[in-house]
Amino acid sequence: MPESAVPTRAMRLGVAGPVGTGKSSLIAMICRQLSDSLSLAVVTNDIYTDEDARFLKAAGVLDPERIRPVETGACPHTAIRDDVTVNLLAAEDLEADFAPVDIVLIESGGDNLTATFSPALVDVQIFVLDVAGGGDVVRKGGPGIARADLLVINKTDLGPFVDVDVDRMIREGREVRAGRPVLGVSRTDPESMTALKQWVLDSLASFRSGHHVAVDPGPMAPHVHADGTVHSHADSAPGHAHVHQH
Template sequence: MVDETESVRALRLGVAGPVGTGKSSLIATICRALAGELRIGVITNDIYTDEDARFLRSAGVLEPERIRAVETGACPHTAIRDDITANLLAAEDLERDFAPLDVVLIESGGDNLTATFSPALVDAQLFVLDVAGGGDVARKGGPGIGRADLLIVNKTDLAPYVGVDVPQMVADALQARDGRPVIALSRTDAESVAALRAWVLGVLDAHRQGEHVPQDPGPMAPHFHADEEHPEGGYVHSHDEEHEHEHPHPHPHPHAETVAGR
């Protein structure tokens, strides 16, 4: 008898958030919590390096071959929303090489509060904030904070040292998200890690049953791109449909197949 789960494509989970919020350590936490029962692969994104992939390999959370790096060669959000080719190839290669996989985690390069994944790349997405970034960040909103499938308020163990009221930050986040799920997480807190584990398993079950529909959090807000060759030092870029080709991004890499995996 064929196990029906074997014929379902792996659940692809995107992990986005600003620089330094702990995206790589969050992925390591998910792997430690679930690698004993799920078959997991990881894809990291950096502009010019594979540093996040090397961090995860050194942490020993998965076999090193299951952790691959994409070097975007451009703004971090380019390869997760504008032109997903390199990441899509990497995910497909990873799933083919280690078939069957249950979950592929795709980490965005560190970006700002507006970064979101294309639903053509991931089935669900987590957005990561951390208490060291300030207790007021959660209520500032934006598509990632407001409409990602899950918001993580990370590094709660640091709250006493940075003067952040975690329950208030979570309350602000819930209000900004109209009640969508929020987890206050510390990798040293077993209860919060268990909540994260349960959420991933819940989404995976819905994916396998065909009940989960990928949602688009919406286009990134207009944002400034520095450009030394531009007469004003850069330009404002918009991702809405009316202006989506006004300032096209370069392809994330001229030879996507050469950076899809290591």
């Protein structure tokens, strides 16, 4: 692997999923587990408020200055796929302000089953569903369910209370994803939180080694970097690796 192919910036980890699936709580879990050993920062997305950022700041999982809200002002899908500039600049500002940063977590605003991040913005992405949304939701599919780096079935402890077979939901997730990883998670289950922590650490090791390739299910988004570098990716094919040239 050429030395130039090994990244020197932070890994950007996207967390997407429908409204109410527990994305902010999942990010809080990751921060609690890793903030003692890694330098972390968070970008949150809401349409008109900074609600998710305030939740994370109140939870005390990181220095509040390391949590930056982005108000998308429109469909939250737009800011993570169609024009990622506002999120990309927020991530790059955090990396500059708190250098060196190991991971910047970027939380999508609550969207629907079609939401995925452009690899112009994130290197690795998690798609979050929750048991309370119904056992059939995983079978409804979508690019995030099928092709995100990790599918999290969240709030597994609620299964008995909402009449959902959690084991079946996880099994069907694995079938839909053709072998890509699926993880059942509950904040009341320490084993699942440890598994989530290890997945993040493994992803970081792969990213740092230069072996991880961010794959997009569709065309990459045009965007502008803090230094003025412009990427249009007009000719990029689906699945094309995103490489920053400065």
